[in-house]
Amino acid sequence: MASHVGLSLTRPYSIRRILLTGMVVGLIPAGVAAPLWDTFIALAVGPLGMAPVVATGMALIVVVTAGFACLGLYGAVSMGWANRRAAKGSLANKGPQPGAAEFPTTRVPNLVREILSETVRNFSIIFSKTWQVADQLQKYHSFTEVMRGQMDGIADETEQAAVDILSRLQAVDQSITDMLAFLEQSGTSTRVVTIIDRTESQMAENRRLIGEFLEQGQKDEDDSRQHMTGIKHRIQCLNSVVQTIRDLAHQTNMLAFNATIEAEHAGQYGKGFAIVASEVKALARQSDKAAIDIYKGIEQLQATIDTGLTAMVTERIERQRLGLESIAQTVSELTDNLEKIISHQRDVLAKVQVESEQIATPIMELIGSVQFQDITRQQLQHVAAALQTLDEHTALVNEAMRNFSRDLSIGSIDEKIALIFDSYVMAQQRNRHRAVGGDGRDSEEDRGQAIELF
Amino acid sequence: MKTVFLVDDSATMLMSMEGILTKAGLDVKKAQSGEAAFDTLKGGLKPALIITDLYMGAMNGIDLIKAVRKLPGFQFLPILMLTTESQQAKRAEAKAAGATGWLVKPVAPASLLQVVRQVIPGA
Numbered sequence: 001m002a003s004h005v006g007l008s009l010t011r012p013y014s015i016r017r018i019l020l021t022g023m024v025v026g027l028i029p030a031g032v033a034a035p036l037w038d039t040f041i042a043l044a045v046g047p048l049g050m051a052p053v054v055a056t057g058m059a060l061i062v063v064v065t066a067g068f069a070c071l072g073l074y075g076a077v078s079m080g081w082a083n084r085r086a087a088k089g090s091l092a093n094k095g096p097q098p099g100a101a102e103f104p105t106t107r108v109p110n111l112v113r114e115i116l117s118e119t120v121r122n123f124s125i126i127f128s129k130t131w132q133v134a135d136q137l138q139k140y141h142s143f144t145e146v147m148r149g150q151m152d153g154i155a156d157e158t159e160q161a162a163v164d165i166l167s168r169l170q171a172v173d174q175s176i177t178d179m180l181a182f183l184e185q186s187g188t189s190t191r192v193v194t195i196i197d198r199t200e201s202q203m204a205e206n207r208r209l210i211g212e213f214l215e216q217g218q219k220d221e222d223d224s225r226q227h228m229t230g231i232k233h234r235i236q237c238l239n240s241v242v243q244t245i246r247d248l249a250h251q252t253n254m255l256a257f258n259a260t261i262e263a264e265h266a267g268q269y270g271k272g273f274a275i276v277a278s279e280v281k282a283l284a285r286q287s288d289k290a291a292i293d294i295y296k297g298i299e300q301l302q303a304t305i306d307t308g309l310t311a312m313v314t315e316r317i318e319r320q321r322l323g324l325e326s327i328a329q330t331v332s333e334l335t336d337n338l339e340k341i342i343s344h345q346r347d348v349l350a351k352v353q354v355e356s357e358q359i360a361t362p363i364m365e366l367i368g369s370v371q372f373q374d375i376t377r378q379q380l381q382h383v384a385a386a387l388q389t390l391d392e393h394t395a396l397v398n399e400a401m402r403n404f405s406r407d408l409s410i411g412s413i414d415e416k417i418a419l420i421f422d423s424y425v426m427a428q429q430r431n432r433h434r435a436v437g438g439d440g441r442d443s444e445e446d447r448g449q450a451i452e453l454f
Numbered sequence: 455m456k457t458v459f460l461v462d463d464s465a466t467m468l469m470s471m472e473g474i475l476t477k478a479g480l481d482v483k484k485a486q487s488g489e490a491a492f493d494t495l496k497g498g499l500k501p502a503l504i505i506t507d508l509y510m511g512a513m514n515g516i517d518l519i520k521a522v523r524k525l526p527g528f529q530f531l532p533i534l535m536l537t538t539e540s541q542q543a544k545r546a547e548a549k550a551a552g553a554t555g556w557l558v559k560p561v562a563p564a565s566l567l568q569v570v571r572q573v574i575p576g577a
Contacts, residue, residue, distance in 0.1 A: 159464075159465060159466055162466040162469075163465060163466060163469060166466065166469045166470060166473060169473070170473055173473075173477070360477075364473075364474060364477060364563045364564075365562075365563060367470055367473040367474055367563065368470060368474055368560065368561070368562055368563040368566070369560070370466055370469070370470045371466070371467060371470055371559055371560035371561070372560060373464075373466045374462075374464040374466055374467045374538075374559065375538055375559060375560065377464065378509075378538055425508075425509065425537070425538050425539040425540070425541075426538045426539070426540060427540040448540065448542050448545060448556075448558075450557070450558040450561070450565075451555070451556070451557050451558070451561070451565055451569060452545070452555060452556045452557075453554065453555040453569070453572065453573070454549045454553060454554060454555055454556070
């Protein structure tokens with residue numbers, strides 16, 4: 001190993017050269033690794049976070065330092081061993097040894113060159129990886145552009161949907177308002193009230209007329225009966241007259257009979273008287289016969305009045321009465337139905353008004369709830385602004401990685417996050433931000449009333 | 455009929471608020487920016503109440519209130535701030551600028567109407 005690294009194991013090495021070798025082996029790689037470490041931090045902290053970066057870095061530092069320390073120690077030990085060997089060799093041989101004239105400084109630069117070449121190779125690998133990361137970061141811009149476009153689209157679509165919902169709700173509300181107005185007008189308009197009042201008046205008049213007809217009918221029936229009674233009385237009077245006539249006829253017949261007997265007693269002087277008596281007897285018989293005929297006629301008339309006319313009048317009056325009662329019943333039912341219809345209409349109107357008031361409240365709440373769209377839009381705008389900030393920061397890091405010689409002020413991602421927090425306007429945004437960061441407390445500054453009059 | 459002047463850069467907020475206030479029997483006028491609102495007021499509109507958003511672009515709600523208070527006849531006009539902002543510092547700033555009250559979005563319709571009736575007598 002010693003010959004591999006060009007160390008002579010027979011020449012003594014001075015302390016100065018040992019220390020110089022250690023410095024070359026340890027410090028120069030460290031000086032090269034430092035800027036590489038800074039660049040790695042700047043590249044990797046953002047995407048990966050601090051913890052894994054620190055762990056990886058620490059591991060690399062330990063490995064590299066240990067490696068160089070081992071090399072340095074080996075070199076120092078080898079030189080020291082070589083010193084002892086050289087010392088032993090000078091006591092034994094009292095002279096310079098073959099090959100011992102090689103100056104160790106030619107070996108030390110070879111060691112340094114080896115180490116430096118190894119370092120350069122490692123640096124090239126790191127640089128290559130760094131460039132790959134820079135390329136990836138350059139693509140971040142496209143990614144964030146896509147995300148911002150998506151969020152803008154979401155805001156526009158939710159706004160349009162909210163406007164549509166509001167329009168439809170307002171149309172429903174207007175329809176309900178119009179219906180209520182129409183129903184109210186229908187129930188309370190002058191025209192409707194006039195029609196109802198007139199109908200009720202007509203119904204009342206009909207009932208009055210029907211009552212009058214019934215009364216008149218009863219009166220007519222009574223009058224008819226009175227007339228019938230009068231007729232019967234007169235008939236009875238006629239019967240008595242007829243009886244009187246028959247009596248007269250009988251007496252006249254008796255007188256004529258007596259006159260005939262006296263005429264026979266008078267002999268010849270009574271013949272004329274007998275003829276008169278005979279004529280009177282004949283007249284009496286005719287009178288009696290006429291009286292009988294009159295009596296029979298009166299009886300027929302009486303029978304006709306009793307059975308036909310009275311019954312007919314009574315029947316007609318009864319039919320009129322029944323008809324009028326039927327009409328009165330129908331009118332009464334019509335009046336009742338009309339009152340029921342009016343009452344039902346008023347009930348319907350009252351019910352519709354109650355239900356409309358109950359519908360109005362949820363509609364009003366729905367109109368108010370559309371405010372969520374504005375809140376969503378603002379939150380999306382904040383996210384888009386945060387993506388823009390990240391995009392700008394990534395571009396700066398990318399520029400710094402590609403141009404090591406430029407002194408670019410990238411700034412800390414923590415500062416950018418703090419600026420984003422300061423841009424929040426809603427309590428839930430700030431609380432959510434703190435919760436993600438491990439602080440679940442609500443902010444004191446946000447604990448104000450939702451509605452406050454100054 | 456009392457007139458309420460709404461100022462907000464969100465179309466949905468303007469529609470929502472207009473629907474609530476119109477149902478309550480109020481006349482509503484609208485503007486979508488602080489500048490447009492200020493021009494309208496300078497042009498002669500005399501509302502009974504102004505309800506304005508806070509964050510609205512170049513001229514925010516607080517700037518609008520300060521400008522309106524300088525107009526003749528607007529020193530005592532009730533102006534409410536309706537915003538998603540919840541910080542006490544902003545609330546104090548609005549009060550100092552001349553705001554009459556502070557409402558945090560979203561505001562329930564019943565609560566909004568109650569506040570409006572408080573600041574507009576006879577509404």
